[in-house]
Structures are given as structure tokens and as C-alpha cells.
Amino acid sequence: MSEAGVLDRAERSVRPSEGERVDRAGLAVDRRLAGFVETEVLPPAGIEADNFWRDTAALLARFTPANRELLTERERLQGAIDGWHWDNPDARSAAPEAFLREIGYLCDEPAPFTIRTTGCDAEIAELHGPQLVVPVLNARFLLNAANARWGSLYDALYGTDALGDPPPAGGYDAERGARVVAWAKAFLDDAVPLAGQGWADWQGGKPRLAEPSQLVACTGKAIVLKNNGLHIELVIDADHPIGGTDPANIADIRLESALTTIVDLEDSVAAVDAEDKVAAYRNWLGLMRGDLSARFEKGGETLTRELAGDRSYALPGGDRLTLPGRSLLMVRNVGHLMTNPAILLPDGSEVFEGLLDAILTSAIALHDVQARGRYRNSRSGAIYIVKPKMHGPAECAFANDVFDAVEDMLGLARNTTRIGIMDEERRTSANLAACIHAVRERVFFINTGFLDRTGDEIHTSMLAGPMLRKAAIKQAGWLAAYEDRNVQIGLACGFSGRAQIGKGMWAAPDRMAAMLAEKTAHPQSGASTAWVPSPTAATLHATHYHRIDVARRQAARAGEPVAPLTDLLTAPLARDTGWSEAEIAEELDNNIQGILGYVVRWVGQGVGCSKVPDIHEVGLMEDRATLRISSQHIANWLHHGIVSGEQVDAALARMATLVDRQNAGDPAYRPMTGDEDALELAAARALIVEGRAQPSGYTEPLLHAFRRRAKG
Ligand SMILES: CC(=O)SCCNC(=O)CCNC(=O)[C@H](O)C(C)(C)COP(=O)(O)OP(=O)(O)OC[C@H]1O[C@@H](n2cnc3c(N)ncnc32)[C@H](O)[C@@H]1OP(=O)(O)O
Numbered sequence: 001m002s003e004a005g006v007l008d009r010a011e012r013s014v015r016p017s018e019g020e021r022v023d024r025a026g027l028a029v030d031r032r033l034a035g036f037v038e039t040e041v042l043p044p045a046g047i048e049a050d051n052f053w054r055d056t057a058a059l060l061a062r063f064t065p066a067n068r069e070l071l072t073e074r075e076r077l078q079g080a081i082d083g084w085h086w087d088n089p090d091a092r093s094a095a096p097e098a099f100l101r102e103i104g105y106l107c108d109e110p111a112p113f114t115i116r117t118t119g120c121d122a123e124i125a126e127l128h129g130p131q132l133v134v135p136v137l138n139a140r141f142l143l144n145a146a147n148a149r150w151g152s153l154y155d156a157l158y159g160t161d162a163l164g165d166p167p168p169a170g171g172y173d174a175e176r177g178a179r180v181v182a183w184a185k186a187f188l189d190d191a192v193p194l195a196g197q198g199w200a201d202w203q204g205g206k207p208r209l210a211e212p213s214q215l216v217a218c219t220g221k222a223i224v225l226k227n228n229g230l231h232i233e234l235v236i237d238a239d240h241p242i243g244g245t246d247p248a249n250i251a252d253i254r255l256e257s258a259l260t261t262i263v264d265l266e267d268s269v270a271a272v273d274a275e276d277k278v279a280a281y282r283n284w285l286g287l288m289r290g291d292l293s294a295r296f297e298k299g300g301e302t303l304t305r306e307l308a309g310d311r312s313y314a315l316p317g318g319d320r321l322t323l324p325g326r327s328l329l330m331v332r333n334v335g336h337l338m339t340n341p342a343i344l345l346p347d348g349s350e351v352f353e354g355l356l357d358a359i360l361t362s363a364i365a366l367h368d369v370q371a372r373g374r375y376r377n378s379r380s381g382a383i384y385i386v387k388p389k390m391h392g393p394a395e396c397a398f399a400n401d402v403f404d405a406v407e408d409m410l411g412l413a414r415n416t417t418r419i420g421i422m423d424e425e426r427r428t429s430a431n432l433a434a435c436i437h438a439v440r441e442r443v444f445f446i447n448t449g450f451l452d453r454t455g456d457e458i459h460t461s462m463l464a465g466p467m468l469r470k471a472a473i474k475q476a477g478w479l480a481a482y483e484d485r486n487v488q489i490g491l492a493c494g495f496s497g498r499a500q501i502g503k504g505m506w507a508a509p510d511r512m513a514a515m516l517a518e519k520t521a522h523p524q525s526g527a528s529t530a531w532v533p534s535p536t537a538a539t540l541h542a543t544h545y546h547r548i549d550v551a552r553r554q555a556a557r558a559g560e561p562v563a564p565l566t567d568l569l570t571a572p573l574a575r576d577t578g579w580s581e582a583e584i585a586e587e588l589d590n591n592i593q594g595i596l597g598y599v600v601r602w603v604g605q606g607v608g609c610s611k612v613p614d615i616h617e618v619g620l621m622e623d624r625a626t627l628r629i630s631s632q633h634i635a636n637w638l639h640h641g642i643v644s645g646e647q648v649d650a651a652l653a654r655m656a657t658l659v660d661r662q663n664a665g666d667p668a669y670r671p672m673t674g675d676e677d678a679l680e681l682a683a684a685r686a687l688i689v690e691g692r693a694q695p696s697g698y699t700e701p702l703l704h705a706f707r708r709r710a711k712g
Pocket residue numbers: 132133134135140141142144145264267268298449451452505509533534535609610611620621622623625626
């Protein structure tokens with residue numbers, strides 16, 4: 001439909017008081033969303049607008065009541081658990097297993113089964129490597145992420161603290177450069193050893209490898225090697241400043257890095273209305289069409305960024321080797337909780353955002369399924385949707401039914417739309433096999449999302465007693481059980497060779513040395529992928545998958561007994577609450593600084609993922625999930641009298657001044673100090689003092705409400 005056609009139909013607004021809405025099959029659709037769908041999404045896919053809105057209305061009518069019931073069930077179960085704690089004030093433990101079974105929180109385990117998902121792309125089924133996550137609203141980052149399939153190891157080592165010391169200011173430091181080259185060549189010795197010599201001694205020519213099949217291409221300019229399924233490209237260039245001084249003229253070592261990327265509409269995004277949702281969907285469309293581009297200033301230059309093409313290398317005999325140039329893209333929809341005013345239903349209520357995402361992200365991905373884009377994303381013609389924040393098997397079954405209905409409405413073959421289950425809520429961890437069973441035909445990943453999971457751990461047992469300090473919660477037994485069970489259950493359900501078992505985010509984007517040291521544990525655990533916050537982190541984390549053969553680790557762990565449910569259900573409660581005043585103040589200040597530093601950008605500027613310095617000046621990735629932990633943690637300590645309301649208010653005021661100072665260089669920033677009506681400060685306070693009453697302790701209801709007020 002033409003833009004003019006959209007405007008004509010817009011005149012038939014069903015709500016004269018809200019002139020920006022148009023009637024579509026009885027739905028009051030925000031005009032911007034209707035215009036986008038009808039001009040940009042549907043025509044190329046050959047879908048008639050009237051049919052689309054009729055089917056959308058029918059799908060929403062069918063699934064909205066069930067969605068509401070699922071949320072009511074969450075509240076019933078939390079109410080029952082809270083009731084148990086009121087009745088057992090001296091228990092000082094999480095509600096017991098028998099009780100959880102009685103109320104239906106724990107379900108029966110399915111008989112042993114194997115998932116039936118077939119035909120996933122190699123990046124999911126066969127290869128093991130980093131998974132990048134990127135906020136959908138940032139086109140510049142999105143393109144960078146899609147192109148992060150390949151990354152420079154030299155740049156990643158030189159430009160970060162990976163070697164132990166931070167990058168120097170100023171021009172090229174030759175001593176540091178030599179250390180980078182030495183580290184990288186030692187890595188090659190481990191991953192793709194030469195026969196009879198080290199890479200540092202190699203003088204060029206065709207390399208003679210200890211395992212000759214690891215050499216897959218050797219042109220004048222590039223040598224392509226392969227280890228554990230991942231490619232390494234040696235860039236040969238005698239005219240390059242680095243290559244010219246290298247005995248083999250190696251100018252760079254490029255690693256296949258982010259095999260997959262999750263384009264995120266959830267934790268890292270602030271999307272509260274039709275304007276925001278359209279911006280998000282438009283970026284996803286640009287990726288699926290392959291024509292997304294971004295123009296921006298960097299280093300005094302205006303740059304234009306686009307998607308990279310595939311990589312092609314000449315082989316002897318005239319053939320060419322073509323390797324994927326882009327990360328395989330998945331899209332994370334929102335969970336079942338939130339609603340959005342982009343569409344109002346006939347009863348006047350807002351559309352469930354998860355239903356809207358399911359329809360629109362799939363409709364947009366049709367461009368790729370029908371191979372209409374400039375590039376192919378999924379070579380196997382699948383749509384990979386990551387579904388977060390589901391609580392238990394019934395919610396997974398609901399998502400499965402929704403995906404069936406979306407496929408029917410878009411004319412997609414059954415199970416084209418694959419689902420990734422984020423194991424990030426306690427009821428899902430505790431019933432994981434049943435959750436997987438509910439989506440067994442289409443599941444393409446499970447992963448442990450540590451951050452939300454910790455928030456839910458605190459919220460579920462909020463009344464049981466004061467929680468450990470935040471850092472100690474990570475060391476407590478529940479976490480090991482959670483991580484182990486996820487891998488063990490995934491392997492028992494046949495994920496190996498079919499689907500991904502993933503691990504969570506590295507939330508300290510500047511601490512790459514620590515990441516190199518610690519994140520090796522992820523492939524070591526048998527996980528086939530793990531989240532990284534940036535392309536640079538992806539390149540460094542890729543080295544772990546060269547050093548560890550995940551397929552072997554999975555084979556070694558297959559058949560391991562599943563860690564006891566009792567361990568999983570042991571809440572991280574503090575046995576000894578005799579913290580000093582200084583320790584309590586440090587905990588409070590740290591949490592509140594993180595909350596405020598994140599909320600100011602979310603509410604004031606619509607930025608859903610930020611790097612916020614903690615009180616030790618370490619920049620941490622903050623998103624809705626880290627906010628959930630911090631706010632629930634203070635809410636817990638407040639409820640149990642570890643801190644008082646006055647202490648919280650004093651810390652808020654103190655940290656507001658600090659956060660103002662940290663943002664002083666940002667012209668778009670509105671200082672909170674001295675502004676009693678600052679929405680950002682009010683939002684941070686509400687997240688804490690109303691935290692106990694928030695559904696599952698989620699932060700988005702309050703964030704959305706304050707952001708909408710800020711947008712005015
Ligand atoms: C609990 C969970 O749900 S975790 C999942 C949600 N979290 C995420 O998605 C994290 C995504 N990461 C980010 O948003 C950012 O890395 C932050 C906010 C954490 C840190 O950002 P900063 O370090 O301040 O990045 P900065 O703005 O300096 O950018 C540095 C470069 O890295 C790139 N970059 C950083 N993160 C990403 C990313 N996730 N994807 C692609 N490129 C990225 C930028 O494009 C930029 O390169 P460019 O200048 O060539 O465009």
C-alpha cells in the first residue's frame with residue numbers, strides 16, 4: 001500500500017481523541033506502526049494488508065486471554081510462596097520442594113526424550129563459538145555486530161587490557177606491538193601448529209602444518225586455516241607497516257569471531273511506544289533486507305557503515321573458497337509480561353508486546369526466508385527467535401502455540417520459526433526438561449542468563465530473609481547447580497549436534513584480561529556458545545574455542561547425573577548478617593550508583609544498555625537484568641531491616657551527585673542534583689521502594705512508565 005493509501009485510511013481513526021490511531025480490523029493501531037507495516041514490511045512479502053490485520057486481530061483475540069492467565073498464575077505462585085514465608089518466619093530457607101510441588105510451581109518431569117529440531121544452520125548445530133548481543137535500536141552497533149563474524153586479533157589484543165596493561169595513549173607503541181604479535185603467534189602454535197617449528201620462526205611461503213588438513217587456502221595475500229571448525233585468516237602484506245616488519249609479512253591475524261548475534265529487543269533496549277517499536281522493527285528489516293546502513297562521525301571523519309559481503313579466496317585449479325562474512329542473526333523478542341500502546345485491542349487494552357514482536361519480527365524475517373535480501377542470513381531458511389523471561393513449561397507451551405499461529409498466518413512451514421529458551425527464571429530452571437519438551441520440535445537453544453536469573457532468585461525468596469551480598473550470591477551453591485543442570489539437561493535432551501547450549505554475558509566490557517582468564521570456563525563446561533558484549537570481546541573469546549574442543553567436552557559430560565534440585569532450590573540467604581556499617585554502605589552505594597547511572601540514560605535518553613562505572617571505577621554493562629538484581633537486592637535488605645529508608649534516600653542523594661559528575665560531559669544530560677522533581681531520581685527510588693511489589697521483580701513496568709512521562 002502506498003504512503004498516500006495509509007494516510008487515507010488513517011482518516012478513519014477509531015479514537016478521535018487520539019488522532020494518530022487508525023482502525024485495522026477493529027484494532028486501534030498507531031498510525032506510525034500501520035504506515036511502516038503497510039509500506040515497508042508487507043508489500044515485498046506479497047501479503048495483503050487487510051489479510052494481515054485480520055489475521056493479527058484474530059491472533060491477538062485468541063492469545064491475549066491466555067497471556068493474561070499466565071501472568072495471573074505467576075502472581076498466584078509468588079503469593080503462595082510469600083504466604084509460606086509469612087507462615088514460617090523462622091525457617092530462614094526457601095520454600096521447600098514438597099510445598100512447591102503442591103502449589104504447582106514444580107511440575108512432573110517428562111519421560112526421557114530427544115529434541116526433534118532439525119536443519120539448523122551450522123553456526124547453531126555444528127560450530128561452537130561466541131554469541132554477540134546487540135541492542136536493536138543502535139544501527140551503528142547492529143552493523144558492527146553483524147560484521148563481527150570476523151575480527152582482528154591484533155587489534156583486540158593491542159586495543160584492550162587483554163595483555164594485562166591498558167592500551168597506551170598516542171601513536172603506535174612498537175614494544176606493545178611486539179607483545180601482541182608474540183601472544184598471537186603462541187596462540188597459533190596451540191591452535192594450528194606448524195610441523196617442526198613455531199609460528200614465530202616461520203619465514204612465509206606455504207606453511208607446513210602438523211595437521212595438513214588445517215590449511216584450507218593459501219593465496220598470495222591470505223592464508224586460511226581451520227581449527228575446531230573455526231577459521232583463522234593470516235593477512236599477508238609486505239607493504240603494511242606491521243606486515244613489512246614481520247619475517248613472514250603477516251600484517252594481521254583475523255579470527256572467525258561472533259558466529260551468531262542476538263539482535264535484542266529486550267533487556268538492552270528502551271522501547272516504550274509505537275515510535276520506539278517502529279524504529280526497532282525498521283532496523284531488523286534493514287538487516288533482513290541487507291540494506292541497513294549508518295552514517296556517523298568517528299575520529300573527525302564521517303563514516304558510512306554497511307553489511308559486509310562474504311569472503312572469497314582463490315584456490316588452486318581456479319576454484320574459490322567462500323566463507324560467511326556475517327554473523328548468523330537471531331532476534332530476541334520481549335517476554336510475556338509487557339504491553340505496548342502501539343496497538344489497542346477492541347477492549348481498549350494495550351497489545352502484549354511479546355505477541356506483537358512474534359508477528360512482526362517473523363513477518364520481517366520473511367524477507368530472508370524468501371531470499372529477497374541482498375544477503376542470506378539463515379542459509380537453511382529458518383527464523384531464530386530468542387524468547388526470554390518465560391516462567392515454566394506452560395509459558396513455553398504458550399510461546400510454541402503462538403509461533404504455530406504466526407507461521408500459519410504468514411504461510412510459513414511448521415517450525416520455520418525456531419525458539420531459544422532463556423533459562424533465566426527460577427521456575428524454568430527448576431522445570432527445565434519440561435520446558436524444553438514443550439518446544440521440542442523447534443528449540444534451537446537453551447542458555448543460562450545469569451543476570452535475570454539472579455534477580456528472580458532474590459525476588460522469589462524475598463521474604464525468606466536477607467540475601468548475601470551481591471558478589472557472594474555468585475559464589476553460592478544455587479549458581480553451580482543452575483549452570484550444571486542447564487548443560488546436563490541440554491545434553492540429556494540431545495542438544496549436542498542439533499542446538500546450542502549457551503552461557504551468559506561477560507558484563508565488564510573493558511576487562512578483557514579477566515575475560516580471557518575466566519570465560520574459558522564456558523566452553524570447558526560443554527557449552528557451545530557464550531555471550532559477549534562487543535565484537536572485540538567476541539574475537540578474544542573465540543580463542544577459547546580453538547583451545548577447547550566443545551564436542552569432546554560434551555561427549556565427556558553426556559550421561560552425567562543431573563545436579564540435585566535441592567541445590568538449585570537453596571536460596572542464597574545470608575546466615576550471618578553481621579556486616580559492618582562500612583560493608584553495608586559499600587553495598588548500598590554500589591547498587592545505587594549502578595541503578596542511577598543506568599536509569600538516567602534509560603528514562604532521560606531512551607538508552608537501554610550503558611556502560612556505568614561502579615564505585616571502583618570499573619565500567620560495567622548495565623541493562624534491565626542488572627538493574628533487576630540491584631533493585632531487588634536493596635528491596636530485600638530494606639524489607640529485612642538491613643538498611644533503612646533514610647539510608648536509601650541518603651545514598652540516592654549522594655550517588656545522584658556522583659552520577660551527575662560522571663555525565664557532566666554529555667550535553668543531553670539533565671543533572672538530578674537540586675532538582676527535586678527529577679524523573680530519573682524518582683524512577684530509581686521507585687525501583688527500590690516498590691521493588692518488592694513489582695511482578696517477578698521486573699524493572700520494565702516502572703522504567704516504561706517513567707520513560708513515557710519523560711517523552712511527554
Ligand atoms: C542480561 C542481558 O540481557 S545481556 C544482553 C544485553 N546487553 C547487550 O546487548 C550489550 C551490548 N553492548 C553494548 O551495548 C556496549 O558494548 C556497552 C554499552 C556495554 C558498552 O559500550 P561502550 O564500551 O561504551 O562502547 P562504545 O560506545 O565505546 O563503542 C565501542 C565500539 O564498540 C562497538 N560495540 C560495542 N558494543 C557492541 C555490540 N554489542 N555490538 C556491536 N558493536 C559494539 C561500537 O560499535 C563501537 O565501535 P564503532 O565506534 O566502530 O562503532
